[in-house]
Amino acid sequence: MDQARPDEPFPPDPGTAPEPHGADPADSAPGAAAEPGSDAxxxxxxxxxxxxxxxxxxxxxxxxxxxxxxxxAGVSMDLASRFWRAMGFADIGQAKALTEGDVLALRRLAGLVEAGLLSESMAIQVARSTGQTTARLADWQTDSFLEGLTEPPEPGMTRAEVAYPLVELLLPELEEFLIYVWRRQVAAATSRVVRSDDEEAVDRRLAVGFADLVGFTRLTRRLEEEELGELVEAFETTAADQVAAYGGRLIKTLGDEVLFVADDPGTAAEIGMRLIETMTGDETMPALRVGMAFGTVTTRMGDVFGTTVNLASRLTSIAPRDAVLVDGDFAEALGEAGEAPISEAEVDAETAEKYRFALQPMWRRPVRGLGVVEPWLLTRRT
Known part of the structure; x- marks a missing residue:
């Protein structure tokens, strides 16, 4: 298919590769692009x-x-398809839609496997985790960021026409910022792994917390879509800020719920209480409930799994409004760290000031899939 060169030049082709057999030179000419109204x-x-x-x-x-x-790229079609699907790209048949960058990405992934630095399954995991994370980032930036900046400045201009020069200006800056944040996050994650025991590299003891908006389903029926979107964004932003500020890590957001982890119960307890205190002080936000548990957690591709995660989720579902529930192991670890007394009867006037938190045992109750548990109500000592 013939392609016409547009009036204004595009960025040059970053590299060249051997012409594939049977390729049309017009299709592979560096800098060729589709002009509005062209045959392409x-x-x-x-x-x-x-x-x-x-x-x-x-x-x-x-x-x-x-x-x-x-x-x-020197890669089998089967492996290339597995890489592309792992990155979240749809099957395109044999349409001519790929670039030099796609070839280079295949070479890099396959090269890591050939050099023995990654197994094939690990390379596919790298492709999948990168694809899933960046797909969400790209959607957020396009929907929330670019959309707000592409209001046509003049009558008769479309949003799409404004988008081109805006993307041209923002793209290199956003790319550099993405690399900076990624390197910072890799440095932090590597540091955590180095500080942990070898046995804890994948399965380790963490404090896991869920924070859940109360009555969110009813809100979805009452609020307009735009209002609901603003509420969710405000909740996720506030939760992310509090988790990061006090030393936790946000694992994921689920609209009306966030999942976070911390290396120790003291850090998680501070985050849980800060979330309740912050949300309670905001009249625009519904009530919040938080559930946390401490124990062995399996980490995979940036997510966390296991009984500890399930227990934290169940505790959240039974927590009172604007309150924090923790499990017995969490309460015990707080006591051992000197963050809270296990028994208030042991606290006197001289020792009360050394504790940050208070723990109150609640009624033992059966929890679906986990048997009988004894929740503890966590509060801040005043």
Whole structure:
């Protein structure tokens, strides 16, 4: 398919690769792109400006079919397909939609496997974790960030027309910022692994907490979509700030619920209480409940699993409004660390000031899938 060169130049092709057998030179010409109204746009059925934006962002024109890209990268089609699916990319048949960047990515992943630095299954996990994380980031930035900045400045201009120069300006800055944050996060994660025992690299003892908005389902029926979106964004932002500020790690957000972890119960207890105190002071927010447990946790691809996580979730579901419930192991660990007394009867006027928190045993009760548990109500000592 023939492609016309647009009036304004696009970023140059970052590299060249051997021409695949049977390739049309017009398709693989560096800098070639779809101009609005061109045959390329009409044949592909895609919006012409969307194709221009794609080339601006990717920095190279469409050049390869999946088969040609895999062959050029020296990777089997089967492995290439597994990598692409792991990254979250849809099957495109044999459409000519891939670039030099796609070939380079295949070479890098396959090279790590060939060098013995990663197993094939680990390389696919790397592709999947990266794809899932960046897909959510890209959706958030497009929906919440770019959308608010692309209001047409002049009558007759479309949002899409404003988007091109905006992306052109923002792209290099956002890319550098993404790399900076990623390196910081890798440094922090590596430090945690180095400080832990070898046995704790994957299965380790962590404090796990859930924070859940009360009555969220009723709110979804009462609020307009925009109001609901603003509420969820405010909740997630506040929760993320509190978790980060006091030394925890936000694992994921689920709209009306957030999951976080901390290396020790004292840190988690401070986060839990700060969440309750912050939300209670905001009249626009519904009530909050928090459940936390302490124990062995399995970590995979940035997520956490295991009985401790399930217990924290169950405690959240039975917690009173604007209150924090913890399990027995969490309460015991707080006591051993000198953060709270296990028994208030042992506290006198001289020792009361050394404790940050108070613990009150609640009625033992059966919890679905976990048997009978004894929750403890966590409060801040005043």
């Amino acid at each position: 746009a009409s044949e592909s059925g895609e919006h012409p400006l969307a194709l221009r934006l794609e080339q601006l962002i990717l920095g190279a024109p469409r050049r390869y079919t999946p088969f040609q890209a895999a062959r050029t």
